[in-house]
Amino acid sequence: MSELLTIDGLSKTYSTTGRHVAALDNVSLRIAAGETLGLVGASGSGKSTLSRVLLRLIEPDSGSIRFEGEDWLSLRGAELRRRRARMQMVFQDTLAAFNPLASVASVLGDPLRIHGIANSKQRLTEIITLLERVGLPAAFASRPVYTLSGGQRQRVAIARAIAPRPSLLVLDEAVSALDVTIRGRILELLVALQRERGLAYLFISHDLAVVRAIAHRIAVMDAGQIVEEGPAADVVTVPRSEAARRLVAAVPRLVTEPD
Ligand SMILES: Nc1ncnc2c1ncn2[C@@H]1O[C@H](COP(=O)(O)OP(=O)(O)OP(=O)(O)O)[C@@H](O)[C@H]1O
Structure with missing residues (x-):
């Protein structure tokens, strides 16, 4: 390996x-x-x-x-933001990590937009694919984060982490x-x-x-x-x-x- x-x-x-x-x-x-x-x-x-x-x-x-293969501590600015797609984090406290009023679609849409993974047309399809992959129904896309259980929120956190293909x-x-x-x-x-x-x-x-x-x-x-x-x-x-x-x-x- x-x-x-x-x-x-x-x-x-x-x-x-x-x-x-x-x-x-x-x-x-x-x-x-x-x-x-x-x-x-x-x-x-x-x-x-x-x-x-x-x-x-x-x-x-x-x-x-x-x-x-890169010197991670020397990366700065735009280059660091770009490379960050490859190393993603999942924390314990997802309520603090997300805006609780934000919809699941916007939580998952942000990394797709920021890292240029999907254009605006493809984004909803990609969000639904991500949701289904982590075991959540597509209808969750419109739910505000605060309405999710801890386990469901952690699935969303994992979906968000894998969205930029780390x-x-x-x-x-x-x-x-x-x-x-x-x-x-x-x-x-x-x-x-x-x-x-x-x-x-x-x-x-x-x-x-x-x-x-x-x-x-x-x-x-x-x-x-x-x-x-x-x-x-x-x-x-x-x-x-x-x-x-x-x-x-x-x-x-x-x-x-x-x-
Ligand atoms: N910002 C800070 N200023 C001063 N000391 C700090 C700071 N952050 C952490 N520490 C101290 O550094 C040490 C390591 O803390 P750290 O949070 O990395 O440990 P941890 O293993 O993650 O602990 P936990 O599982 O409780 O979160 C501890 O003694 C902590 O008190």
Whole structure:
């Protein structure tokens, strides 16, 4: 598999009122095309800081990111906007990410327009195709976002993320707020989309059980550092780091064999 994302030596320290927090401390990660890297860690370990750096919302103090062969941190302005189509995000809090009064059609139409995917005539057809692909009826196009359930909103968020035809989705606690049944269905949808489109995922969560269900490899973060990385089954069954052992212990069914 070819390398899609290469993160090398990424560091970021927040300094507020005389306190310094090393949120990212020399983080290096790799993701191949079409694979899922799970990133787990306790609250405050630096996961969201990494996703904010990838999104280019904050600049790291040092380190490099190569994405699709390009120096991701040096992209600016129009070129960054253009390349952003290829790396899309899905967050936990979709009500905050969307204007709740906006229709589903406008939420999905924006990326199509911005990235020049479909002209105004083709747009509604493309929106309906996207809705159907994520398991929502075409009639949802006219619904305001606030009328959708959490699971339905997360499907819209996934539809919006895949609309500009990315090669990588960064999913930051994307299923954490959903109840167990809905969460399972969204994970199934993500797996199906990955197979169809060769998408790669950086799947960020504090919940090792959820990450285990979807990731090929797992990286464990603790206090800004990657303390362990390996095939998903290995990290869950033979955790080497203290941080991974704590996360495994927090999921009793992973360590207890069924009767
Ligand atoms: N803007 C900021 N200013 C100062 N400190 C910050 C800022 N953002 C994050 N931090 C600190 O950096 C560390 C890493 O935070 P981050 O949000 O990246 O962790 P996380 O693993 O995503 O946690 P959670 O799962 O709770 O969201 C924490 O100690 C946090 O308090």
